[in-house]
Amino acid sequence: MVAGLLVYAGGMTTTARLLASGDGWSVRDLMCTAGPATRPFEERHGAMCIAAVLRGSFQYRAAPGAALLAPGALLLGNADTCFECGHAHGVGDHCVSFHFDPAYFERILAAVPGARRLDFTRPSLPPAPALIPLLAVVEAAVAEPTDIDAPLLEELGLRLAGAVAAMTAGRKPSREPSRRDERRIGAALRRLEQAEETIPLAELARDAAMSPFHFLRTFRRVAGVTPYQFVLGERMRRAAVCLSRTDEPVSAIAYDAGFGDLSTFNRRFRRVMGASPTAYRRGGSP
Incomplete structure (x- = not known):
């Protein structure tokens, strides 16, 4: 389950740990214990959100559509929009969530050829082979809670946002x-x-x-x-x-x-x- 800039009602099942933050960006480690018996509820993305799923799978529904997210997938969330996560197929998940203020994210898009829209038009990206090396570096960077490198996480957030912008430019949403x-x-x-x-x-x-x-x-x-x-x-x-x-x-x-x-x-x-x-x-x- 992915929280926005704030932890909403999901605090009962989700533990959010702030790893690093700066001017216009932040990174959180999210551990969720929700399962089939947990009733889904509405949350809100407080900023543009790209969350890497490291463990577990869950359903994600937002305005751009619905998707089943599995390890290696990327959840995409638009600022100030509502979403819902469900765990009908199993218990728990682990994500690393990168958040960007809209103005900060817009500056990233300006440097990506073909990326024109500020908002995401699809709810997620699948576990694409091209993303595996980057996600491995992300997971390694957050593996040790006492050894968090904030400058590295900022760089990884920029790389991830750029990769997502390039991969989603001109792509049509898939059928649910x-x-x-x-x-x-x-x-x-x-x-x-x-x-x-x-x-x-x-x-x-x-x-x-x-x-x-x-x-x-x-x-x-x-x-x-x-x-x-x-x-x-x-x-x-x-x-x-x-x-x-x-x-x-x-x-x-x-x-x-x-x-x-x-x-x-x-x-x-x-x-x-x-x-x-x-x-x-x-x-x-x-």
Whole structure:
């Protein structure tokens, strides 16, 4: 669940921790414990908001539309607008939320070719492969509460806002999924996020009472990525955070990420993150 500049009624289920702030911007770490039994309520974005989902999934509804958000997705919120979050498919989520005053955000847009609208016309962006390296740096930057680097968070907020502006320029809002599809894919996303081993596509489809083709098509429409892309993105992002924050051997990190073969892990990490695991650990992250 994502709060605006202030924590509203969501304070009962959401813990918001201010990480850093400056002239026209702020960053908050948000931990939510809401679940299927928690009644959704209306909140308000106090500023332009871009929230990176790190854990959990939830439904988000605002004026631009509705979306099912999963790890790696970005919630988009317009200043002084109301929204609602729900957790019909599972308990809790963890987000890092970047807030920008409209005037500050407008200055960012002015430097992005093709970005003309100040307001977001879509409620979210899916877990796009192009965003994985940036979100890994964001997660690593907030992983240690006693080691928050405010200048780094300001830079990351600017980079994230610029990336969102570039990705949304000229894009038409996607069609909202049905409640039935949202429920089925929401359950699949939760299962994939928590799984330690690969789950066959046929098994996911069977549990969702769909044919494999229909499940794959529906999953991509609701989540914005395929099941494989979602799982790979999660593994690479978590591996990148471990490389940044720990001294664990690369082989151990590869194994924990679900790769039994180190060469395969190295190859896919380089393709997704733009650097080898060793180079990334030395500071070669994007």
